[in-house]
Amino acid sequence: MTDSSTPRPRGGKPAHGEPVIDRALRLFSAFEAHDGALSLEQLSVEAGLPKATALRLARRLTEWGALERTPDGEYVIGLRLLEIAMLSPRGQGLRTIALPYLEDLHHATGQHVQLAVRDGHESVLVERLSAHDASEVHYRMGGHYRVGGRAPLHVTGVGRVLLAFGPHELRQEVLAGELRLPGDEGTLTPDQLRTILAQVRQEGVAMVSMPRPTPMTSIAAPILGPGQEALAGLSVLAPTGSFQPAGLIPAVVTVARAISRVAWRAASPANGGGAP
Missing domain, CATH: 1.10.10.10 (Winged helix-like DNA-binding domain superfamily/Winged helix DNA-binding domain)
Known part of the structure; x- marks a missing residue:
């Protein structure tokens, strides 16, 4: 961007x-x-x-x-x-760890499964798995929602979990900036975003509906490091109205926690690891 x-x-x-x-x-x-x-x-x-x-x-x-x-x-x-790009440890290393779990979630839901990491005030998609019959997804600020695509943290489900479980200084910086939403959806106020992020931290999940061009709902959970900081965000995207979001939340959270545990072990000094 x-x-x-x-x-x-x-x-x-x-x-x-x-x-x-x-x-x-x-x-x-x-x-x-x-x-x-x-x-x-x-x-x-x-x-x-x-x-x-x-x-x-x-x-x-x-x-x-x-x-x-x-x-x-x-x-x-x-x-x-x-x-x-495949040499990037923060994107590719975590993707390698997460991929088997993403595939399980993908097969279980039959929908788009995405993995994103943070770069500054944006999320960067490092993996996406899609079923042949899953609804097509376009990123609302232009272009296809593709691997390598970027989005402001306050806009998407994965972005909001990265922001909610990121450093306090990051949240302050984002809250002080422009909180415009895509298209004609308006702008969030800082108080609105604070409330959203507090709820995400309390529930451990973010849910965001995208009305255009195809109504879709994102359910995202953080992949956390040992200090409970977000290493990445995991989400499932599915057509709005075709499923009960509450039914997908346990699966998304469970998979995110499983990836977190594996990432912790990979980063453990006993295993000769560093940050994934």
Whole structure:
């Protein structure tokens, strides 16, 4: 998710003295709002770079494998970035631990099962399992709700459990910021969010309904570390009205606790582990 508070040139001359790495990162950011391929012209406009600069960077990144070319000459993210991302211990390490439990929950519910970790004031999806006949889910602020997708913590079920069981300083920072909800759903007040988070901490679960574009309900529980801090958030997404949310809460909470126990053992010094 790009920082909207930072003005970005659109296809003009790069900022004076801007490092090459920053220009390359802007090329990667151009893909965040798009699910498919981008032409060179689109890359130039989205990254705010002259076409010649975008072409030079895109060629070098393609040689390295960070970008790839489609048969019609457009650019897509390359597999080399996936290889690098798989080395992330906070995302991939926890995903490896959690995956067998996610699969069990997925088969039991027949719905979308998601695993997310926190990055700053956002949740980042690190795994999603979906049944062939499960309802399609779109992230309400644009794009598909895909692995690697980001969302503000106050918006989604997994985000709210990460926030409720995160550091006190984090909650204060989020409460002091803009609490806008997607689309035309308005804005939360700080008092409303405080009440929501207090309930999440008391009940150990968050439930969020998404009215558009497809009415869906998220039921989320935290995966906790030994100090009861959130390592990740686990959620099930199902069509609103097609199930009783209360019926899914025990399964989601039970699976989250089971993953927590395994994560604790993996991080134990006796097992030679660190944070998952």
